[in-house]
Amino acid sequence: MADLTAGLNPAQKKAVLKTEGPVLILAGAGSGKTTVLTHRIAYLIEQGVKPYNIMAITFTNKAAREMKERVEKITPFGKDVWVSTFHSSCVRILRRDIERLGYTSQFTIYDSDDSERLIKEILKELNISDKDFSPKMVMGKISEQKNELISAKAFLETAEEDFRLKTISKVYTEYQKRLKQNNALDFDDLIFKTVQLFAQNPDILDKYREKFLYIMIDEYQDTNSCQYNLIRQLSSKYRNLCAVGDDDQSIYGWRGANIRNILDFEKDFKNAEVIKLEQNYRSTKVILDAANTVIKNNISRKSKELWTENETGGLINAVGLESDFEEAAFIASEIEKGVKNGGEYKDFAILYRNNAMSRVIEDRFVRSSIPYRLLGGVPFYGRKEIKDVMCYLKVLYNPSDDIAIKRIINVPKRGIGTATIEKVSIFAEDSGMSFFEAILNAEDIPEIKSRSKKLKDFAGVISNFREASEELKISELIEKIISETGYRDELESENTAEALNRIDNINELISKAFEFENTSERADLSAFLEEVALVADIDSYSEDDDTVVLMTLHSSKGLEFPNVFIAGFEEGIFPSYRSILSDNPNAVEEERRLCYVGITRAKKQLYFTYARSRMQHGQTISNAPSRFLKEVPMDFIEKHKAPDSKNEEKQATFRNKASYNPMGNKEYFTYGKIPAPKNVTLDFKEGDKVRQIKYGVGVVKNIAPAGADFEVTVEFPEAGTKKFMAMLSKNTLKKV
DNA sequence: TTACTATGGATTTTT
């Protein structure tokens, strides 16, 4: 085995070698954290630790896959290391022992769509107005509780006399009851129930403690309290826990991630060693400095400052456009320019705050014939037709899954409407049967005589499929389902572009199933359902295709591109209105972290674009440029130059550009909030010649103390006299 | 039961 620390910097080396006891690795963006993690695993194995005694937890399947691949590349024993996501780890643990909690190991996993359907049903049954208590809101609240490890019972107690909370806790209680009846767990339950299983069964917990002697967890800043608890349970005996994360990249607070987990690590794990990875291997100096100065405006963070040996690089482009259409046109023209100059489409990424913003850009790309891919939006497995087919499979696997049955009982149309479904539900509830059992006894259901045949037919169809599922491969089973139920025929007879697209999607599902059968070791229905339930769209992102990539800032975390556009860089969009209006100051800080994530995706070139007016919800709105733009040092920013006027179309598009240029407004840039640096060393004195990245060579006229920093006045032959803050300009202002 | 029309709501989403 090669030297595992070769080529690593001192901090990285330390992180690899420090195997015993709790360690927190604060890994800045682009600091080589995956390398450190994989080498650390290999080093552990080299030291004699058994691969199966090592656990590495990630948040995404993609991260897990990548880590596994890289570990296997450096050590032949890598395949026995337990590398997986929180959720799939928990599924594995629960499949084994969930009987202790009164579920069976055949449980199915509900995605948020399934959960919401169930909530909706419950609200109806409990006669709670979904106007005052929207299923989404209730679901969110319940999820919040679960993330905080608060059970329905505990929640009811804290609710006390608060009517709203009491109502929600009632729904929560019923929701859990129904999940159990359906033998189903939602995403939050996967973790929650595992924690519960461990807490109530010390023998099981002990088994895993003895198994996972070394635990590593990636993206630690994104853990919620429930996940934190799980980690604590597993690691508290041997205390060989290595958490890797970056508090500045905590952008999932709204999903229950608790930033305190990383901020308080040393408090929670006594004698923890903290290692900072601050050298960045990704971005230019300018991009990195911009990221540093922006994030410094946040109060709650660990001190950390990225630096790099990379080149200084070009200035950041801040471009104000007249409208969202022109913004899209500008982005398209820059990409065309870049490609003409030898770049590739895949070198460009467009990041935006919300998915709706992709539309205008897509339209423009289609017109300009720029190949692009959209990440996010409606996920493949969330599409109606895919969910329909998957629900058939779910019903075959888990007959107690009422939500799945109700979804497909009238898809395609079988003349079984909501009224009938309701009656069956009530009958099932009264007689203590599952929905499916009730259908089997349809003739006993009162006031339903005329429909009982249809119900029986449906039950027959399902039983028939269930029998077939014993022998058929999954891809064949899906084929059988969509042809015998008439699902495909129904779509074909519609003969619209949309219907054809749905058929394509189903075919795609069949080929995915086919691929699954041929690549997984465990190719049964259970494994397939699990795979589908636990994958995300981002998992399938690969950089092989030469296309521009469009995605939200959130989805971009962990990725990198030579050229990045952050579009819609406007107040109200980024930061979002909600965060601005929120009484929680942390909300804007999280947006700023998101901005930091966005900036640090860029390797070479970064653009901020913003429009004076844009269409939103069918109305034209105007926003000021984002406050974050003011936080980027002015001398890192290049004003946008008017595009090539030879191109007529472009000329027309940009003709109003000159009238809108907030960058010209001096007041626009203030540095008031940036804390003064402690020690500044200058490599020039008054009278020296210096080179500034934007204005060229000039002469230092004056150096005056300003707080803990120095204000440097430089006279340029062309640009005239300019003032710079020494600390901020350390990479862009140098002696010649 | 189904098929059409009105209405309202619209961040971010690793699983």
Next chain:
DNA sequence: TCCATAGTAA
């Protein structure tokens, strides 16, 4: 603007 859903007519 665009979507999902609730309500109504047939």
